[in-house]
Amino acid sequence: MVKPVKNFLSALDVDNVPDIIQEALTLKADPWRYENLGRRRTLGLIFFNPSLRTRLSTQKAAQQLGMNILTINVQQDGWTLEMEDGAMMNAGKTEHIKEAAGVFAQYCDIIAVRCFPELLDRQYDYQETVLNKIIKYSGKPVISLESATLHPLQSLADVITIEEHKKVKKPKIVLSWAPHFKALPQAVANSFAQWMQYIDCEFVITHPKGYNLHPVFAGNAKIIHDQNQAFEDADFVYVKNWSSYENYGQVLCEDPSWRITAEKMALTKTGNFMHCLPVRRNFKVEDAVLDSAGSLVLQQAHNRVYSAQVVLKRILESQYG
Numbered sequence: 001m002v003k004p005v006k007n008f009l010s011a012l013d014v015d016n017v018p019d020i021i022q023e024a025l026t027l028k029a030d031p032w033r034y035e036n037l038g039r040r041r042t043l044g045l046i047f048f049n050p051s052l053r054t055r056l057s058t059q060k061a062a063q064q065l066g067m068n069i070l071t072i073n074v075q076q077d078g079w080t081l082e083m084e085d086g087a088m089m090n091a092g093k094t095e096h097i098k099e100a101a102g103v104f105a106q107y108c109d110i111i112a113v114r115c116f117p118e119l120l121d122r123q124y125d126y127q128e129t130v131l132n133k134i135i136k137y138s139g140k141p142v143i144s145l146e147s148a149t150l151h152p153l154q155s156l157a158d159v160i161t162i163e164e165h166k167k168v169k170k171p172k173i174v175l176s177w178a179p180h181f182k183a184l185p186q187a188v189a190n191s192f193a194q195w196m197q198y199i200d201c202e203f204v205i206t207h208p209k210g211y212n213l214h215p216v217f218a219g220n221a222k223i224i225h226d227q228n229q230a231f232e233d234a235d236f237v238y239v240k241n242w243s244s245y246e247n248y249g250q251v252l253c254e255d256p257s258w259r260i261t262a263e264k265m266a267l268t269k270t271g272n273f274m275h276c277l278p279v280r281r282n283f284k285v286e287d288a289v290l291d292s293a294g295s296l297v298l299q300q301a302h303n304r305v306y307s308a309q310v311v312l313k314r315i316l317e318s319q320y321g
């Protein structure tokens with residue numbers, strides 16, 4: 001029996017990761033098998049930030065379960081939202097999150113939300129202030145489409161992709177930092193590291209000094225500061241930039257020698273390269289790597305459909321079955 005799921009916010013909301021991977025692969029083999037499960041149920045997609053894969057794959061997953069979909073880009077189309085309880089709204093923000101989340105709840109059976117961190121106040125971001133207010137004031141099941149600290153649907157798609165492509169029982173998986181000129185969230189890296197704790201693998205993280213992830217997510221990953229050494233004999237290299245957690249939200253290193261090249265990938269066992277996308281070609285990763293046979297980026301994007309579909313299926317069954 002699968003434990004009932006209401007919210008899907010992190011790996012902690014899944015009782016058995018290998019089982020959910022297998023269930024997702026079963027859906028991939030027969031995507032329309034449950035096409036009536038979500039009939040007359042509505043999924044609301046709420047975006048505070050841009051999206052390509054997340055929006056389309058989640059919509060497709062919901063369609064394959066027979067659901068209706070409502071989507072809003074809050075920053076472009078919505079009223080400006082006040083997040084602070086007790087605020088005197090005599091200027092600036094138009095509508096309070098209490099009403100906005102309550103209104104979503106009137107129209108939707110499941111709410112999925114993307115709310116990136118502001119990268120200004122570590123405590124505000126790491127308490128998942130925005131996500132938790134939506135959960136509290138909507139009362140509906142909530143799925144994270146990348147919150148301030150985690151991106152669980154991406155990580156689930158990543159572990160599905162690893163399961164499909166691994167050649168050994170316990171692969172060596174390397175999470176590598178790569179340069180970016182902008183401050184990006186830690187969410188994808190935190191989340192990938194968190195999910196690695198639930199699959200059989202040797203997990204290594206390589207990053208410049210000053211880029212340690214929050215220890216709760218890094219777990220007991222081996223940290224190697226020499227990127228070439230970390231890549232040796234890897235079965236999978238997962239690349240992501242993130243801004244510093246310790247010096248919160250700062251870009252401490254722009255060293256181009258951290259860029260992912262074909263030469264570096266040749267140190268690995270398989271040349272298997274992973275990235276959640278979007279990716280800055282040639283700044284962060286060379287064309288030769290993204291265009292190589294070992295690049296799994298489109299397979300990862302494909303599996304976003306089944307990571308969303310298995311999560312929606314489980315929530316529909318446990319909340320509305």
Ligand code: SN0
Pocket residue numbers: 146182184185186187188276277278279280
């Ligand atoms: C987001 C991130 O969390 O890093 C979303 C990844 C799925 N990525 C970006 O914001 C990239 C922005 C850029 O300018 O390259």
